[in-house]
Amino acid sequence: xxxxxxxxxxxxxxxxxxxxxxxxxxxxxxxxxxxxxxxxxxxxxxxxxxxxxxxxxxxxxxxxxxxxxxxxxxxxxxxxxxxxxxxxxxxxxxxxxxxxxxxxxxxxxxxxxxx
Amino acid sequence: xxxxxxxxxxxxxxxxxxxxxxxxxxxxxxxxxxxxxxxxxxxxxxxxxxxxxxxxxxxxxxxxxxxxxxxxxxxxxxxxxxxxxxxxxxxxxxxxxxxxxxxxxxxxxxxxxxxxxxxxxxxxxxxxxxxxxxxxxxxxxxxxxxxxxxxxxxxxxxxxxxxxxxxxxxxxxxxxxxxxxxxxxx
Numbered sequence: 001x002x003x004x005x006x007x008x009x010x011x012x013x014x015x016x017x018x019x020x021x022x023x024x025x026x027x028x029x030x031x032x033x034x035x036x037x038x039x040x041x042x043x044x045x046x047x048x049x050x051x052x053x054x055x056x057x058x059x060x061x062x063x064x065x066x067x068x069x070x071x072x073x074x075x076x077x078x079x080x081x082x083x084x085x086x087x088x089x090x091x092x093x094x095x096x097x098x099x100x101x102x103x104x105x106x107x108x109x110x111x112x113x114x115x
Numbered sequence: 116x117x118x119x120x121x122x123x124x125x126x127x128x129x130x131x132x133x134x135x136x137x138x139x140x141x142x143x144x145x146x147x148x149x150x151x152x153x154x155x156x157x158x159x160x161x162x163x164x165x166x167x168x169x170x171x172x173x174x175x176x177x178x179x180x181x182x183x184x185x186x187x188x189x190x191x192x193x194x195x196x197x198x199x200x201x202x203x204x205x206x207x208x209x210x211x212x213x214x215x216x217x218x219x220x221x222x223x224x225x226x227x228x229x230x231x232x233x234x235x236x237x238x239x240x241x242x243x244x245x246x247x248x249x250x251x252x253x254x255x256x257x258x259x260x261x262x263x264x265x266x267x268x269x270x271x272x273x274x275x276x277x278x279x280x281x282x283x284x285x286x287x288x289x290x291x292x293x294x295x296x297x298x299x300x301x
Contacts, residue, residue, distance in 0.1 A: 024203055025167040057199055058264055062257035069255055086192070093267050094260055095249050 003027030003053075005034055013110045014043040015081075019052030022060030027053075031060075035067040035078075044076025045113045049106070051082030061094060068100060077101075081109050158223040165210035165218055165235075173202040173220050177231065180222045184229045185289055193268035194229065194287055200261040201233040201283050209235025209281060227289055228270075234282040242274045 003020040016034055021027050038046060048067070056064075064080070071078040079101040083091065091097040103109035161176070163169035177198035181191035202218060210216035216236040223230040246253050248260045266272050271286035 023199075024170070024207070057196065057203070058258070058260040059203070061260055065255055066257045090264075093264070095254060099254060 003030050005030065007034070007038070009043075010106075011110050013045045013047050013113050014038050015047045015049055015106070015110075017049040017052070019054075021055040022053055022063060023055060023057040024059035028059045028063040031063045031067060035070060039071060039074045039076065044071060044074055046071055046076065046078045047081050047103075047106075047109050047113075048078065049081040050084065050087055053084060053087060056087055056090060061090060061096065064100070065096065077113055079103055079109055079112065081106060158221060160219065160221040163206075163218045163220060164214065165206040165212050165216050167206070169206055169218055170199060170202040173218075173233070174199040176220070176222065180224070181229060181287075184224050186229070186287065190287065194231070194285075197265045197268040197285050198231055198233065200265050201231075201285060204240070204261055204283070205233050205235035205237075205281075209237030209240070211237065229287050229289070231285040232282055233285070234277060234280055236277075236280040239276055239279065240274065240281045 003018060003022055003026055005019075006017040008015050008017070016038075018027070018031070022031055035046065038044075046067075048064070068078045081103050083102060083104075088097070088102075091100065091102075101112070103112065159180075161173075163172065174195050178191055178195040181194040182188075186194060198220075202220070205218040206212060210218065213236075219232070219234040221232045223232075242262065245262055246256075246259055248254070248256070248263045253259060262272075265283070265285060269285045270288050271284075273284040273286075275282040275284070
């Protein structure tokens with residue numbers, strides 16, 4: 001199953017709901033384009049909802065890192081929402097869990113963005 | 116991006132034609148346990164094009180064989196992910212998607228483990244020179260985590276230089292209750 005995405009705006013935060021696989025040749029380039037397009041439009045508060053992401057590989061992890069750094073370099077913030085156990089474990093193993101700001105409640109995540 | 120229906124069919128064709136060896140008796144040393152060896156010592160080898168479709172097929176085969184080898188869902192997923200990473204290294208970093216270069220993928224169920232080898236025909240890889248992806252200066256790099264993940268997910272990982280290319284061997288031991296408690300004494 002390839003990755004699908006849905007983008008919505010809530011209280012000035014761009015929420016990107018992702019589902020499926022974030023892997024080399026599938027979701028990773030889609031994710032990169034989505035984040036780039038939003039940053040270019042001035043949407044610099046980005047919440048990536050990974051709740052329905054079923055699989056992620058090292059390429060997908062790399063894209064999450066790239067998304068994080070590109071949004072931060074543009075003066076914005078990127079947070080992660082609703083990690084599955086698989087994704088949570090991968091971020092733990094790669095020591096990225098503490099790099100990302102990870103939330104498990106959408107409303108609280110939106111509130112956590114700087115005003 | 117991919118139509119999974121047609122992709123699946125196409126790849127089964129590729130795999131069917133590239134099946135080199137199946138059901139080989141891997142060991143003759145324990146003659147008194149012939150039936151057991153015939154059930155457990157199986158080796159399957161595939162020669163695949165250097166494409167992303169091959170990566171997906173390698174991942175799928177690893178998942179099937181890991182489950183069939185008695186690994187639970189979590190362990191099977193780790194094996195599947197390790198094989199995916201090794202296959203990406205082979206077709207992308209090793210073979211550079213070159214249509215003239217192949218990835219060779221072998222699965223062998225030995226008495227106490229699932230042994231998987233993935234080989235490419237690239238310029239070679241020195242595992243000793245790979246940067247540590249957990250080092251603070253590398254933590255935010257977009258790449259360089261594949262072999263680290265393979266090592267995290269498997270029990271043993273070995274590299275062998277080929278001429279040309281690299282062979283990586285991934286080993287996951289079957290727990291005692293899955294192999295009738297015999298391998299613990301090895």
